[in-house]
Amino acid sequence: MLKSKKLSQGDTIALISLSAGLAGETQMDYRWKRAKERLESFGYHVVLTPNALQSLEYLYDHPEKRAEDLMGALQDQNIDAIICMIGGNDTIRLLPYIDFEVVRNHPxxxxxxxxxxxxxxxxHHAGVCSIYGPCALIEFAENVKMHDYTLNYFLDLVSKNELPLSIESSLEWTSEFLDWFDTENQFVKREMQKEAHGHEFLQGKQTIIGQLLGGCLDTFPMMMGTEIWPQAxxxxxxxxFLETSEMQLDTEMFTILLRGLAAQGIFNQISGLLVGKPMGEIYYQEYKKALLQVINKECGLSDLPIVYNLNFGHNAPIISLPIGCQVEINCSDQKVLLIESPIV
Known part of the structure; x- marks a missing residue:
């Protein structure tokens, strides 16, 4: 896998809108500006891609412009890193406009x-490492103060090369949503919950090492059958690694999507599975049961290491996961270690 150079003070970060055009809504000005200010306070120079602040409607109507921003940012020698404004539900519409040679030649x-x-x-299809981590409008614009847990894991990955890096459970978490359109909420700290579970090693006894690949389970069906979805x-x-979004998939749909992965033979191929905390801990026990039902009982894979309730994705705070880099799961010591850096 190709890697990018480490991020140093003075380097330029581009904020980009590749999915929902929420950053372009007037009421969201304070959030992207807060993210920009925070990144600049860490010593980085921050720019916006040409269409980053276009409206929701414009970016929906013009997926080619979103892709154009990505291709342009990759080819711009003055830009060192790219951070997404936020997610959404139609990034798959960029696929026809992506030049994978550009991605490959400009990691x-x-x-x-x-x-x-x-x-x-x-x-990943282009053979380039990337980071499943914080977004501008969410984590970098966190009310009152950015979570140290989120910031430290991000900086450790993008600006340091001190490995192995142990993935530890956060001592507290939150899924509380305070209306972003009420600008006064930027001064209100979200209520944190004490972590009651920590990382749960659901099964597996051995130590395995493998390359990270995954993301938000909700998006997987959109990719299946396309050129970017890996064959078994x-x-x-x-x-x-997988997690679920604010849509909070019910247990039946969660199980159905797991069975879809099983039918492709994916669980028979992988060496381990990391699962994020369900948003708000909704379906917390139900998801655990579904994972064991599909992987252990239906697939007969009782030895496949499964670690549950990690802090990534749709909760706060979060770790950053380097896609395409190796991770170690030590079931006997109940440790998860990042052992390969996404930077050179």
């Missing part, structure tokens, strides 16, 4: 999650 740090999962699979053999030895 740069690319960061985002949720619907940006599809962008990550584009990068391409999952060989990978560590699949």
């Amino acid at each position: 740069k740090l690319f960061v985002g999650y949720s619907d940006s999962t599809i962008n990550h699979f584009m990068f 053999k391409e999952w060989q030895g990978k560590v699949l």
